[in-house]
Amino acid sequence: MKVVTHSGTFHADDVFAFSVLREALGSFDFARTRDAAVIDAADIVFDVGAVYEPGKGRYDHHMRDLPRRSDGTPYSSVGLIWRDYGREALPKLAPGIEDEALDTVWQDIDQEFILAIDQADNGVAPVSSGHLSLLIEAFNPTWNSAQSYDEAFLEAAGFARGILVRACRQAHAEAQALSQVLTAARQAQDPRVIVLDRKLPWEKAVFTGGLQDLLFVVYPNEDLTSWYCRTVPPELGSFGQRLSLPEAWRGLQDAAFSQAAGVEDGVFCHPGGFICGARSRQSALRLAHMAIAAGGTG
Structure with a gap:
């Protein structure tokens, strides 16, 4: 040719x-x-x-x-x-x-x-x-x-x-990633929270997949030593949140955050109210549900 x-x-x-x-x-x-x-x-x-x-x-x-x-x-x-x-x-x-x-x-x-x-x-x-x-x-x-x-x-x-x-x-x-996020969404007990088994680029998948009810994504860090609870933005690329983390948690770390959030192994909550973390999957998932219950107001 x-x-x-x-x-x-x-x-x-x-x-x-x-x-x-x-x-x-x-x-x-x-x-x-x-x-x-x-x-x-x-x-x-x-x-x-x-x-x-x-x-x-x-x-x-x-x-x-x-x-x-x-x-x-x-x-x-x-x-x-x-x-x-x-x-x-x-x-x-x-x-x-x-x-x-x-x-x-x-x-x-x-x-x-x-x-x-x-x-x-x-x-x-x-x-x-x-x-x-x-x-x-x-x-x-x-x-x-x-x-x-x-x-x-x-x-x-x-x-x-x-x-x-x-x-x-x-x-x-x-x-x-889109396939894994949509699978996690189908398996979720609550459409407002999904749990991923590994860290991956999930944000684009949320909007491509039409997950309109989703508020929080729970996933581990790279070495699996802690788990994040991350808010979902209102639109792709936005720095806003569909539902912010409670005001009472923001800026706290370790023991202070654990006490305020009601978990045993809390790690931190960002001052911006868009991400927090804990040592275990169970605690990170609980943080998501408590944030929903609090309505983001603390």
């Missing part, structure tokens, strides 16, 4: 598109050129050629009538390649990914990662210092460098692959 993109200066979209295709297709002959004959003879062409025909493996996006997402956002080459080859690439990028998680992870990467490159490449969103697109462009050779653009492109692609792998594995972990 022959894959082609343009020669010369590269950007994040063509670099990441190449990385996605490498994972999806394995080895292939690759060329960076603007030679029309080479482009016409290729099996897949992206970011060059002035043709958008996915059925023929043509993925340019620089025409007047350029391809767009359903919301009107113009695609860049990586958006198009991810759309058509991302699901094939995911088993390599996130080894062990379950079939039922493929669409969830693909969508997560598309919206949280690929879309930003599409927007930057097409100039529809601001690109601030440190933006991923600028980091990739920094791999282009300087005017006084002896490195060729093709060598620099492959170096940038290696860097991009590392980022893509981490992003996909993070998205896969979040999908697994």
